[in-house]
Amino acid sequence: MIDRTYLRENPDEVRDALENRGADVDLDAVLEIDERWRELKARGDELRHERNRITERIGELVAEGKQDEKDEAIEQSKELKAEIEAVEAEAAELQDELEEHMLEIPQIPHESVPPGVDERHNVEDRRWGFDDLREGPAEVTPHYELGEELDIIDEARGAKTTGSGFYFLKGDGARLEHALIQFMLDVHREQGYVDLFPPVPINSASMRGTGQLPKFADDAYRIGDSNDEAYDDDDLWLCPTAEVPVTNMYADDILLQDDLPLKHQAYTPNFRREAGEHGTETRGIVRVHQFNKVELVNFVEPENSYDRLEELLGEAEEVLRRLELPYRVLELCTGDLGFKAAKQIDLEVWAPADDMDDGPEQGGRWLEVSTASNFEDFQARRAGLRYRPERHESAEYLHTLNASGLAIPRVMVAILEYYQNEDGTVTIPEALRPYMNGQEVIEGHEKVGEAALGAGERE
RNA sequence: GCCAGGAUGGCCGAACGGUAAGGCGCACGCCUGGAAAGCGUGUUCCCUUUGGGAUUCUGGGUUCAAAUCCCAGUCCUGGCGCCA
Missing domain, CATH: 1.10.287.40 (Serine-tRNA synthetase, tRNA binding domain)
Incomplete structure (x- = not known):
């Protein structure tokens, strides 16, 4: 606000x-x-x-x-x-x-945000990892096909138990998920983050505190009632991002100056309706209704928030660097900024399989895996997040920032495509091997059931 | 789920129908060679700021008047019950 x-x-x-x-x-x-x-x-x-x-x-x-x-x-x-x-x-x-x-009034953009109407005017800052690319197969198989072939991603059965946009990970796929989570948490713990494991149902008051409500009610999953119905402060929603519980954790508190900067990381499932988002760009697990992610949330003094934004971006980037996944950094223009952000910087990983018009020269496409945002006091004012500056009588609103560190399915897409081998197996990035008991390659699993037998996929 | 008790400023804590004590912390000032102690002032929000209004968990009600009495809710504590 x-x-x-x-x-x-x-x-x-x-x-x-x-x-x-x-x-x-x-x-x-x-x-x-x-x-x-x-x-x-x-x-x-x-x-x-x-x-x-x-x-x-x-x-x-x-x-x-x-x-x-x-x-x-x-x-x-x-x-x-x-x-x-x-x-x-x-x-x-x-x-x-x-x-x-x-x-319903959005945040005022920071003066350093490049002017522009939409994503075409976003400004690419830099790329990383493209000078020394890994040797992959001549024709990279998209993750949704490969995932099915290796039987590590099962979208059909996810649709059966829950609905479209939900999926099972199986065997090495599930293991890769666990490994990524633990790996990311370890990286950020080194950077001074304190872990949180928040509640997943979130009340309306908290959703309003971070800016999801009232404007974006349609994006969230409501528990116990239709999204169209009026809601009370204590009605519950499924966590759309750990930003919500973590930021609101200190709602109406007054933090000490010594507490700042306060850095929390939280791994949670995230639930999003993503209404009307279907097509090639969203095939597979690029845009789904439930995904896991490690979220980084910072509470800082106002005068430090822009320095912190740069550092925060670096903390998220570190994950991609250690995984040796090529990526780029993009500054969002005024027209592409989110409702609550004064400034945002995107981190986009390279997924080489599907050629898209706005992808890099090497082919493939960019996948947004993190957005580092400075909300300044926008959320603080809504949620009542204050601190008491030294030599100051009254409490003041602090600044909040967050970034994903990172969204796991899209990182998995990048791994399955970038680390793909000619024989259809996937090499596990070195940084992840300690989290997978030293395993080096994902070779897949034998499929289960009569359907697989009939399709000649098992004997 | 049932029963009992509770929620007052940044923190602690009194007042229990007549308009919110006191202490701690913090800030500023006085004092001091300097500091401590001491003393004084200030320390929630809103408005049209020499002034005024609101504010005792939230929302209703009774009353000329509510922190105080009544009703509903939220959360906390204790006891009982249930439970992986």
């Missing part, structure tokens, strides 16, 4: 900033409601002041035993009460309306 006072005092700056990101917000309506609210608030305060004086007087009159004057005062007070109720009821309505609007 942006600062209401700032909006009131700098409407043109806010208007320009929102225009740059292509946001459609009726600022005039908001400013007008704010204006009307302030008038009513002042009127209500006045009336209350008057009543407080009378009530105080009643106490004195009771003590002095002045019956008649007391009765008269009580009569006055009753009259005021009705008037106050009317004024304040209207003010409260406007206040709610104002709050509703404020929750």
Whole structure:
């Protein structure tokens, strides 16, 4: 949430900033409601002041035993009460309306964000790992075909137990998943992160704290009711990213300056509806309804947040470097920024199998595996995340940042495609072998069931 | 799930129908050669800031007046029950 006072005092700056990101917000309506609210608030305060004086007087009159004057005062007070109720009821309505609007105004982009309309104007910073590429097969098999051949990814049976967009990992596939999780957690622990294992159901208040609600209710899985129904603060949703429970963990707390920077990592499953996302670009496990990821969340002092953003990006990159997976770094332009972010930097790994138009010269495509974001005080204001600066009397909003470290299915896609061998096996990246009991190659499994027999896939 | 008790400022903690003590911490000032101690002031949010309003977990109610009484809810503690 942006600062209401700032909006009131700098409407043109806010208007320009929102225009740059292509946001459609009726600022005039908001400013007008704010204006009307302030008038009513002042009127209500006045009336209350008057009543407080009378009530105080009643106490004195009771003590002095002045019956008649007391009765008269009580009569006055009753009259005021009705008037106050009317004024304040209207003010409260406007206040709610104002709050509703404020929750839907996106964050103001940082001045360093490149201007642009959409993803075409994102700016590539650099690439890593392309100078010394690994020798792969002439024709790389896409992960969704390979996963099926090796019988390590089973999408069909996932659809059977749950629905499309859910999948089973089996044997070495499941093992690779576990290995990636443990490996990532170890890397980040070295970087000073403290592990958390959060609850998976999340209440609406927390979802609003990080910015998922109210605008993006359709993206989340709601527990126990339809997404279309009205929800209460304590209604539950399935965790869409560990950012939500971890950031809200300190909601309404005041942290000590010594606590900062506070760095948490959390591995959780993530649930996303991804409505209407189907096609070649999303085949396989690139876009699914449930996936696991290690999330990095930082709580920092405002003056350090942009330095931290660079460091945070480096901490996520470290995972790809150790896995020796080629990738690129992309600065998002104003038009492609997420709702709550002031600045975002994407990390995209190279998946060589499917040639896409916007992929690199070597063929294949880019897969976003992490976005390092600085939210500044946007989430802090929503969730009530504060700290007390030294030599400061009052608590202030801190800055929050996060990045995936990393999204596991897409890293798995990159491994299955980039580390693929001519014979259809997959070499396990060296960094992961200690987590797989020294295993060096994924050779796959014999398939199970009569369908496999009929297809000639087993004897 | 049942019963009992509880929730007050950054923290601790009093007040139990008449408008929120006190202590700790922190900030600023006085004092001091300097520090400690001591003393003073300040230390939630909102507004149109020499002023005013709101705020005792949340939401309702009773009353001229609610931290205080009543109802509902959330969370915490203890006991009982159930349970992998």
